[in-house]
Amino acid sequence: MAPVLLRSRQVVGVLLDSPREGRRSVRRLSLNVSGRELAPAISIRRTFREFWPDTRGLRRLFAAGVVFAILAALCEVVAIRLFGHITDEVLTTRELDAFWVPAFIWLGLAAIAGAASFGGTYLTALGAERFLLGLRDRVYAHIQTLAPEFSEKRRLGDLMARLTDDVEAIEELVGSGLVRLITTSASVVFFAGAAFLIRWDLALITMALIPLFLVVSKVFASRFRVAAARERRSNGAMNSVLEEGLANQPLVQAYNRQGAESRRLHDEGQGWLRANMTQAWLSGLYGPAVQVIETVCLIVILGFGAWEIASGRLTIGGLLAFAAYLAMLYPAVQSLGQLALTVSEAAAGSDRVIEILSSKPGVTDADDAVDAGRTSGRIEFDRVGFAYPGRNRPVLRDLSFTAGPGEVVVFSGPSGAGKSTLVKLLLRFYDPDHGRILLDGIDLRRLTRRSLRENVTVLHQETLMFSGTVRDNIAYARPDATIDEVMKAAETAGVHEFAKALPQGYETPVGQRGRLLSGGQRQRIAIARAILRDAPVLVLDEPMTGLDAATAAQVMRPLQRLMAGRTTLLITHDMRYVPENARVVEIEPVRQRDRIRLKRAGVPFHPFRGNNCKRP
Numbered sequence: 001m002a003p004v005l006l007r008s009r010q011v012v013g014v015l016l017d018s019p020r021e022g023r024r025s026v027r028r029l030s031l032n033v034s035g036r037e038l039a040p041a042i043s044i045r046r047t048f049r050e051f052w053p054d055t056r057g058l059r060r061l062f063a064a065g066v067v068f069a070i071l072a073a074l075c076e077v078v079a080i081r082l083f084g085h086i087t088d089e090v091l092t093t094r095e096l097d098a099f100w101v102p103a104f105i106w107l108g109l110a111a112i113a114g115a116a117s118f119g120g121t122y123l124t125a126l127g128a129e130r131f132l133l134g135l136r137d138r139v140y141a142h143i144q145t146l147a148p149e150f151s152e153k154r155r156l157g158d159l160m161a162r163l164t165d166d167v168e169a170i171e172e173l174v175g176s177g178l179v180r181l182i183t184t185s186a187s188v189v190f191f192a193g194a195a196f197l198i199r200w201d202l203a204l205i206t207m208a209l210i211p212l213f214l215v216v217s218k219v220f221a222s223r224f225r226v227a228a229a230r231e232r233r234s235n236g237a238m239n240s241v242l243e244e245g246l247a248n249q250p251l252v253q254a255y256n257r258q259g260a261e262s263r264r265l266h267d268e269g270q271g272w273l274r275a276n277m278t279q280a281w282l283s284g285l286y287g288p289a290v291q292v293i294e295t296v297c298l299i300v301i302l303g304f305g306a307w308e309i310a311s312g313r314l315t316i317g318g319l320l321a322f323a324a325y326l327a328m329l330y331p332a333v334q335s336l337g338q339l340a341l342t343v344s345e346a347a348a349g350s351d352r353v354i355e356i357l358s359s360k361p362g363v364t365d366a367d368d369a370v371d372a373g374r375t376s377g378r379i380e381f382d383r384v385g386f387a388y389p390g391r392n393r394p395v396l397r398d399l400s401f402t403a404g405p406g407e408v409v410v411f412s413g414p415s416g417a418g419k420s421t422l423v424k425l426l427l428r429f430y431d432p433d434h435g436r437i438l439l440d441g442i443d444l445r446r447l448t449r450r451s452l453r454e455n456v457t458v459l460h461q462e463t464l465m466f467s468g469t470v471r472d473n474i475a476y477a478r479p480d481a482t483i484d485e486v487m488k489a490a491e492t493a494g495v496h497e498f499a500k501a502l503p504q505g506y507e508t509p510v511g512q513r514g515r516l517l518s519g520g521q522r523q524r525i526a527i528a529r530a531i532l533r534d535a536p537v538l539v540l541d542e543p544m545t546g547l548d549a550a551t552a553a554q555v556m557r558p559l560q561r562l563m564a565g566r567t568t569l570l571i572t573h574d575m576r577y578v579p580e581n582a583r584v585v586e587i588e589p590v591r592q593r594d595r596i597r598l599k600r601a602g603v604p605f606h607p608f609r610g611n612n613c614k615r616p
């Protein structure tokens with residue numbers, strides 16, 4: 001009987017344990033989830049309402065997965081019956097002639113079960129992976145419609161966990177989880193039914209022990225869940241230490257903090273080790289506990305069966321088949337219990353993804369928004385006032401200026417005055433609360449954001465780069481640009497002279513965020529990118545930050561070429577690099593004092609009084 005039981009368990013394993021489940025739990029535990037924030041509780045029903053449409057086009061795959069898995073389970077039911085038959089008709093009677101027919105049928109069933117099991121596993125996995133691909137794309141695309149502030153306010157690790165772990169958790173609820181639920185329930189019905197058919201009274205007695213499995217599962221599951229949560233937290237904390245330590249390696253080494261960083265990692269690792277040992281302890285105990293119950297069941301069956309065989313009411317084959325059905329049934333029941341745990345975890349994950357999907361972009365295109373086309377680049381800020389959402393203190397108030405093609409308008413003023421904020425308004429990451437911003441005389445709110453942004457090139461304070469090659473980073477502005485166009489922009493920006501000296505020229509990888517290049521080289525690549533983009537409005541946000549005088553002078557020449565003929569807004573504290581013909585607008589911070597004074601005078605607070613813009 002032992003080989004049959006073993007084989008049965010293996011088949012049940014194939015039927016009940018989705019291959020994704022095992023992979024996910026490993027991957028999930030290795031992710032940085034330190035920043036996990038609690039999301040509002042949303043019902044499983046809402047999860048299905050939100051994500052069931054994502055299974056469109058995949059439902060046939062999942063349905064086929066169910067059919068194949070059920071077919072495999074049915075084959076197994078018949079195979080066990082055949083095993084009982086062979087025991088009674090061949091083994092006990094020693095009639096070898098009666099062996100061949102059932103043996104070949106059994107072989108055929110095994111082949112069908114194997115093929116069905118493979119088909120079920122493969123099709124379910126295909127549906128699951130496609131679901132994941134589609135849902136991850138949808139969530140990522142949605143994040144890209146939100147203002148950059150959405151990502152900036154959250155921890156990167158948390159967002160990554162939502163896009164990977166939580167998306168997978170949802171799949172386990174509405175995709176492969178549903179397949180597992182149906183196939184496991186069907187297996188329970190088949191194996192219990194088959195056992196009832198052999199001896200309903202014996203089946204009733206042994207099934208009375210099923211609640212014991214559920215109780216043990218429940219006791220262990222709740223403890224395991226606490227330990228798993230602790231392990232995930234420790235894992236997240238450990239990843240944070242690693243991420244920070246590696247990202248800030250120059251700082252760590254320059255300040256001789258290597259030992260302290262290693263200790264931080266070790267301390268977090270200790271917590272992780274303890275949590276893992278709790279899990280190991282629980283898993284180690286769970287197996288024997290279940291085994292004890294199973295042994296009790298088996299002994300009850302054997303004892304009762306022996307008595308029934310002695311009195312001629314049951315055959316040996318019938319008893320063995322009965323025991324084999326129960327050996328299939330118990331894991332199936334246990335798996336249903338585990339499924340409940342998966343479902344609650346998946347619901348928690350889906351809450352966190354729904355939270356992202358329900359975040360609405362602060363700025364959207366108007367229904368009648370028009371395409372700006374290529375404009376001349378004339379910018380006008382008309383009494384613009386703005387406070388960040390959720391902040392009652394305004395950053396900009398009554399800001400007015402104009403800038404036309406060929407003009408350079410310089411914005412200076414103390415840190416925090418709102419200079420970078422006006423760039424965010426120009427790109428329509430936010431809309432002003434008061435006043436208007438015009439491009440070629442058209443209010444930005446009437447333009448599509450895409451066409452507006454096509455007209456504006458921003459050189460950010462921190463040069464943003466991807467980890468591709470020099471060429472990739474320049475061509476980011478226009479992926480369809482030819483190598484000649486890239487090189488022409490590179491020559492104008494002063495990239496060519498250092499790029500050709502790099503080991504693989506333009507094909508040299510620039511490293512993580514361009515760290516294999518110097519600050520000046522990164523800046524010149526950004527200028528080349530801007531030249532290639534060729535937009536009529538140019539915004540330079542502290543373009544000389546971190547550059548020494550010689551490098552700044554080198555960068556200045558291509559910058560001046562870039563500015564020629566365009567509308568340039570230059571944000572800088574450093575007046576050395578301001579072109580002679582530039583107009584200077586000094587931005588003064590909107591003071592807290594103004595607000596307090598107004599309140600004291602009994603005047604209702606209005607955040608956009610006065611003017612924070614001095615025009616010399």
Ligand SMILES: Nc1ncnc2c1ncn2[C@@H]1O[C@H](COP(=O)(O)OP(=O)(O)OP(=O)(O)O)[C@@H](O)[C@H]1O
Pocket residue numbers: 149388391395414415416417418419420421422
């Ligand atoms: N996303 C945000 N949410 C809330 N407040 C913000 C946000 N971004 C900036 N601020 C606040 O708005 C004010 C203006 O910031 P801004 O970055 O525009 O200043 P800045 O003049 O460009 O400063 P610096 O010269 O230091 O770059 C600051 O007080 C800042 O704390």
